[in-house]
Amino acid sequence: MRTLTGLQPSGRVHVGNYFGAMEPAVQLQEEGEAYYFIADYHAMTSTHDPAELRQNVRDMAIDFLACGLDPEKALFFRQSAVPEVNELAWILSTVCPMGLLDRCHSYKDKVAKGIAASHALFAYPVLMAADILLYDSNVVPVGDDQKQHLEVTRDLVIKINGRFGPETLVMPEPRIREGVAKVPGLDGQKMSKSYNNTLPIFGDEKPLRKTVMRIVTDSTPVEEPKATEGSVILDLYRLMASESDHAAMVADYQSGGMGYGDFKKRLWEAYWEYFAPMREKRAALVADPGYVESVLAAGAAKARETAEATLTRVRKAVGLR
Numbered sequence: 001m002r003t004l005t006g007l008q009p010s011g012r013v014h015v016g017n018y019f020g021a022m023e024p025a026v027q028l029q030e031e032g033e034a035y036y037f038i039a040d041y042h043a044m045t046s047t048h049d050p051a052e053l054r055q056n057v058r059d060m061a062i063d064f065l066a067c068g069l070d071p072e073k074a075l076f077f078r079q080s081a082v083p084e085v086n087e088l089a090w091i092l093s094t095v096c097p098m099g100l101l102d103r104c105h106s107y108k109d110k111v112a113k114g115i116a117a118s119h120a121l122f123a124y125p126v127l128m129a130a131d132i133l134l135y136d137s138n139v140v141p142v143g144d145d146q147k148q149h150l151e152v153t154r155d156l157v158i159k160i161n162g163r164f165g166p167e168t169l170v171m172p173e174p175r176i177r178e179g180v181a182k183v184p185g186l187d188g189q190k191m192s193k194s195y196n197n198t199l200p201i202f203g204d205e206k207p208l209r210k211t212v213m214r215i216v217t218d219s220t221p222v223e224e225p226k227a228t229e230g231s232v233i234l235d236l237y238r239l240m241a242s243e244s245d246h247a248a249m250v251a252d253y254q255s256g257g258m259g260y261g262d263f264k265k266r267l268w269e270a271y272w273e274y275f276a277p278m279r280e281k282r283a284a285l286v287a288d289p290g291y292v293e294s295v296l297a298a299g300a301a302k303a304r305e306t307a308e309a310t311l312t313r314v315r316k317a318v319g320l321r
Helices: 015-028 050-066 084-093 098-102 105-112 124-133 144-164 205-213 232-240 243-255 260-274 276-286 289-318
Strands: 002-007 033-038 075-078 139-142 173-176
Touching (some): 002 015, 002 124, 015 139, 015 232, 033 050, 033 289, 050 075, 050 276, 050 289, 084 144, 084 289, 098 124, 105 124, 232 243, 232 260, 243 260
Parallel strands (some): 002 139, 033 075, 139 173
């Protein structure tokens, strides 16, 4: 089984990125072949500053390695280091109906949030399909927001294989991690940089503590029981605390007599302890930039071998070679 995960370098990695994508991806490297890439081509739909893009890519590489990606067990590379993906995206685009892309809600959502409408943004699902299909991926972990794009990928496989032969492309399967894909942000919405409601994984202690203490709560008096349903504090605490500690906080919510400030302090302690080993690993990686670059270069070299084999098969099927 071969799994593939791509993460877009768009700034500081937050708790939602970790539990929604990075942790599940790291777990999958124990199950078979795993390919992980930094989606810098995709990032260009919203990031137009070259220096910012380069820094974001580097930060993402360091963060992913710090969070448990093991280059001895998985391939890790920049998307742009395998340019074959663009040729496959073009081939896929020749069978992709406009209506299929018109129905993708992500394009409309991003334009509504102020991202400039462009061909790249509109055709994003086709490049995503090429990312997946170029490596003969069997399993793709996705959140609910990317599930539609994977369906586009599967539709394109049907079209290509129906026209050029059933062995042309491998049909990927989605893996949705139920219950964790949507991590709540500070305001109760899905944690997202777009909503400015994120809790970063890495950073200085004082500002991060202030961030935790900014979590939005209601005005229930200290002495009264607190609602557990939809509590951002409880939902985040569940991810980082033991089952017994989470159960104890639920009981304290229900019994009353404690304020939200106390619960936030407990969340802070769990959060700070949970990510402590990753902070230590990240500091070591920052101190050894040559290692990070060597990992990405080695991953790209191996990824290109797979990509070239796939593209040779596709070229022959469609009549290019």
